[in-house]
Amino acid sequence: MASSNPLSDAPRPGGTAPFAGRTVSRIGYGAMQLERLHDDRGAAIALLRRAVDLGVDHIDTAQFYGNGYVNELLREAIRPQDDVMIVSKVGAAPDPHGPVRLRLAQRPEELRAGVEDNLISLGLEQIPVVNLRRTDSGPGIRATGEQVVDLDDQLAVMTAMRDEGKIGAIGLGSVTLDGLRRALPAGIACVQNAYSLVSRDDEDLLALCAAEGIAWVPFFPLGGAFPGLPKVTEEPAARAVAESLGVTPSQVGLAWLLHHAPNVLLIPGTADAAHLEANMAVGDITFDAATLATLDAVESRSSELLLGPPERR
Template identity: 45%
Template sequence: MQTFPLGSFSVGRIGFGAMQLPGPGVFGPPRDRDQALAVLRRAVELGINHIDTAQFYGPDVANTLIREALHPYPADLALVSKVGARRDDVGAWLPAQQPDELRADIEQNLATLDTDRLAAVNLRIHSGDPSAPGPVDRELFDRQLTAMIQARDEGLIGGIGLSSITTEHLQIALDRTEIVCVQNPYNYVDRSSQPVLDACTERDIAFVSFFTLGSGFFADNPVLGHPDIQRNAQRLGCSPAQAALAWALSVAPNVLVIPGTSSVRHLEENCDFGARTSAERMSAHRNR
């Protein structure tokens, strides 16, 4: 599998997103706990060494499953979490953006994952819409960065990442510190984060695409059903999901994808060799 640096780790460009492991709406326990554990174990068996999670997935559920399935963790496994949000008692997504909340969430991630250090933690800029970057609040963002830098300098996290950001966020952050990854929505249909991706590519920063296969938050998912994706899947003899992943990987060498699933079969499909190698073959056909 092709790799790219994520802080001090060299990770495969296909990782695993733990968002689909909890119950419906990323809330509550999984429908099938044994299957969720099996997915995580199979991911590592397939060579995945980048797992994306968050304390607010469940809440607590995704991290607890990861710990139960994989602890003690392989030395090359990059566990990446995010902070900046929380859930209420009915599963609503709420902001947790103050510096003391970020610090508490980092410590809670460490506790539930049972680890002393995370490969990276993404500061998620809350906008109320999981598919849209948050606005720039310079005063708050500066204080957030201070909290993240302190956590890194104390050894709690290996690197600082940013999620759901604009190019303005990225430039402000880079003026203060190193950023090891950026995590924004990006797929064949939604390329609104292209300027952020371009800025990351210029600086050799890992760009972690989420919603690469479309968003599960919305009933209408135009990615896998897009005529171009369907046509390329047929031409390459692969599934639409593999074609969509291959397209994303073909855009730039620093693009990482983290498709999530609660199915071992879908996991194996996402990691299939054809999906990893067809990026080159698709590059001449992608629609810029």
């Protein structure tokens, strides 16, 4: 049933949506949690195969997930005939001995090196979509010193790699509204920002993406990834709706995102097969007008939480 939200003229749970010149399922898979299966490669491969069996046709990854381990899993598990779109990201690099196991890598030469590393570990000649992860908004590390790089300089190397055929399309992450406006002439396929039912700082940015035909791919879609961030699973309205529908609060939070705007694509991550199936099932959850209005009325709390530069952690 239609929402009063102007972004949701014809919301549809599940289904498909355009993404970087393709039509994909609105529910994909975020591969970061596969790091947890570092000691059980067989289980990790089986989970990826199960995701494909359930209809996943776009998977989000990064070279710094497990210092290349996750990309190696994708190379082994995903076959050309699966027709799965692999989406990676640059802007950080593995730092296995550091306190958080990654460091910022924002300089143009580091972005190029990141794409090259992804190509090798994924075994691809071209990565369909590569997200340039900025540090301008949302929770996470903020760039300092030489890692403060102008967006135009970064887009220049990203578009050059697209012209060279190494990248199929360019996305942006942790970007501001002004940043996206500046980047539009370069051609942007998607935006990945922290966004959830309880943290909706970027409503204007989401609206711009919808107007420009840009996919909105929220990370931290249930909030709460770091201490101090609000959690969808602790939101009374989400818990009440979940109980009334016989689903979990997490499923309510993910389903709300699908209802909220037609350009939303989900990439929930997990290392557990049952959890994977529960995530995929949110495409079948529908809300009546009253339920959707109740969820839309949930107060948004700021998602701003700075972790500081790596050396200060």
